[in-house]
Amino acid sequence: MSERQAQELLQQAEKKLNGWSWFGGGNKEEEAAEIYEKAGNTFKLAQRWPEAADAFMKAAELYKKIPDERYEASKAFENAAKCLKRNDAEGAVKALQEAITIDKDGANFRNAAKHHQEIAEIYESDVIDLQGAMDNWDAAAHLYMADDSQAMVNKCLLKVAHFAAQLEQYDSAIEKFETVATNSVDNQLTKWSLKEYFLKAGLCYLCTQDTVRTRQALDKYVSMDLSFESTREYQFLQSILECVENGEVEIFTHKVYEFDQLTKLDNWKTTMLLRIKRTIAEEPSLL
Incomplete structure (x- = not known):
């Protein structure tokens, strides 16, 4: 029916468009x-x-x-x-x-x-x-x-950051995560998410294999939010950064396992960590 x-x-619409109007007014x-x-x-x-x-x-x-x-x-x-x-x-x-x-x-x-x-x-x-x-x-x-609409800006920038990292556009991802973090520092409703933004940006830094910039970034994040230094996220980034610097794949794997036991890693973080692990495994020995 x-x-x-x-x-x-x-058919009525077609007739309305193509037919003559006997009455004034209106718009066909x-x-x-x-x-x-x-x-x-x-x-x-x-x-x-x-x-x-x-x-x-x-x-x-x-x-x-x-x-x-x-x-x-x-x-x-x-x-x-x-x-x-x-x-x-x-x-x-x-x-x-x-x-x-x-x-x-x-x-x-x-x-x-x-x-x-x-x-x-x-x-x-x-x-x-x-x-x-x-x-x-x-x-x-x-x-x-x-x-x-700042809240929606932040939501969209986080999506951009996630996709940029998946596409290995790490500098762009870092910029977006840090922008959202900066937007959130003075907001009591979003400040609790800072450690998450810093963690994700830190993982992107590690994916670039630039340990110097990674350490500088962690110092910057602590200066932005003093409480970050006492978080599990900060300790985790520090520990896996040391593993990258020292080429310690097994310890890296153990640190990731420990973190996952208390804070379940999502697919995005797991992907980034696997990429970081691969860079350690591929690092030529200095001995």
């Missing part, structure tokens, strides 16, 4: 767009996702032509993307990019940032494009900054 109703609505593009939206929602009820997406896209293109309906155009592209995500990830990305252009033109930075997040999540889970995911989290961070 719903599918037949949706088809009838599509706007009225047709509204009917296309109804068709899209009706197709959704019938779980006809490609048809729903197509109807929403037609509505969006019509709304784009109407100066006062830019928000509706963005919303229609967003609805199309939600339908497309089910079987056409690239199509969903293109629809969201259209919404972003509209939102940025209208200075609706928060909405544009949200759409960049949605694209990042598609790249992360469906397309498996880590660079694309990172770039969109970074774009979202800049837009949230324009919107003066």
Whole structure:
């Protein structure tokens, strides 16, 4: 029933666009767009996702032509993307990019940032494009900054840092972790997370195999937060740094095991630690 109703609505929209209007007033593009939206929602009820997406896209293109309906155009592209995500990830990305252009033109930075997040999540889970995911989290961070939403800026920068490290772009990852840490030092709600940011930045430093810079970084983190020196995270970084300097693979493995017993290591930290361990194992002997 719903599918037949949706088809009838599509026909109504086409007639509205192409037919003569016997009555004054109104805007046939706007009225047709509204009917296309109804068709899209009706197709959704019938779980006809490609048809729903197509109807929403037609509505969006019509709304784009109407100066006062830019928000509706963005919303229609967003609805199309939600339908497309089910079987056409690239199509969903293109629809969201259209919404972003509209939102940025209208200075609706928060909405544009949200759409960049949605694209990042598609790249992360469906397309498996880590660079694309990172770039969109970074774009979202800049837009949230324009919107003066510091908590969301930090959230996005942390995602950028994680992906940068996975892509072995360690300097970029370090910069982002340290930026979030700096943003959090004077905030009582986020200050407790400093040790986590310092730990992750420290692991990235160790991945660069530059032990001098790593020691300098640890000293800097202690100066930023005096309590860091008494944390397990600081002691752990110090101990594995010594293992890297001395080429002690077995002790490194033991230190990681000890830390994991009390503070469970997630997949990201495990990946970084395996990379650090590999650099120790590959270090040529000086003897």
